[in-house]
Amino acid sequence: MGALHAGHLALLRRARHENDRVLVSIFVNPTQFGPHEDFKRYPRPWARDLHLLAQAGADAVFNPIAAELYPASTGGVRASVLAQPMLSQGLCGRYRPGHFDGVCTVLAKLFNVVGSCRAYFGEKDFQQLRVIEAMVSELCFPIEVRPCATVRETAGLAMSSRNAHLSTRERQAALVLWQALLGAGLLAQQGERRVAQIKKKIRQVFKSEPLLKLQYCEVCSEDDLQPLAIVPTKAPYARMFVAGFVGQTRLIDNLRLL
Secondary structure (H helix, E strand, C coil): CCCCCHHHHHHHHHHHHHCCCCEEECCCCHHHCCCCCCCCCCCCCHHHHHHHHHHHCCCEEECCCHHHHCCHHHCCCCCCCCCCHHHHCCCHHHHCCCHHHHHHHHHHHHHHHHCCEEEEEEHHHHHHHHHHHHHHHHCCCCEEEEEECCCECCCCCECCHHHHHCCHHHHHHHHHHHHHHHHHHHHHHCCCCEHHHHHHHHHHHHHCCCCEEEEEEEEEECCCCCECCECCCCCCCEEEEEEEEECCEEEEEEEECC
């Protein structure tokens, strides 16, 4: 959705390495925002984004206006793609109803515009990645989804366009998300397999930061995103997912526990 950072450019570089042509879409999709979310304040530095993409070697940039993907003459969205419920209704989907339907709808449109291709998505939005993989499989899109590892700032904060909204103090507070994930991973590596105990200890980390309002902290299977009671030691592995607000900015992150 634009406001490009090093994470986006890492996707582009990998695509550049693996393909003859690289097309980048930039579109702040209105159908994946709820009525009280940050659609209007979402950063849109178009000139800067275009400069970064040119430097990184994009062959073309598709930057449609909303009416091109959602024709105004229809009076709204007449047809949409519904996300797979098992994958989309937990975690972020519990707090953002309709969000993943909006993601699937706009991606179906973009995939149809582009045709057969490889598509690159970051693991920071791991739930979104699983939802997209399921849609591509179920609807037989000629698309090969390529997951890419989360890119982090030096201190560990996951790269996000929304990080631009953080003050210096809020950025420091946001690091607690990463510190909590590392703590959970360490507990699992030390032999703690009980999810309830891991979450109990990790919630204390969140409570140490007054600027952070935790929305959820869950441990789920990487395969189907269903909650786990015990951390498995083989695939499908467990992944901890966290989301919270630092000031008015909502941030998410995740980490495989073993």
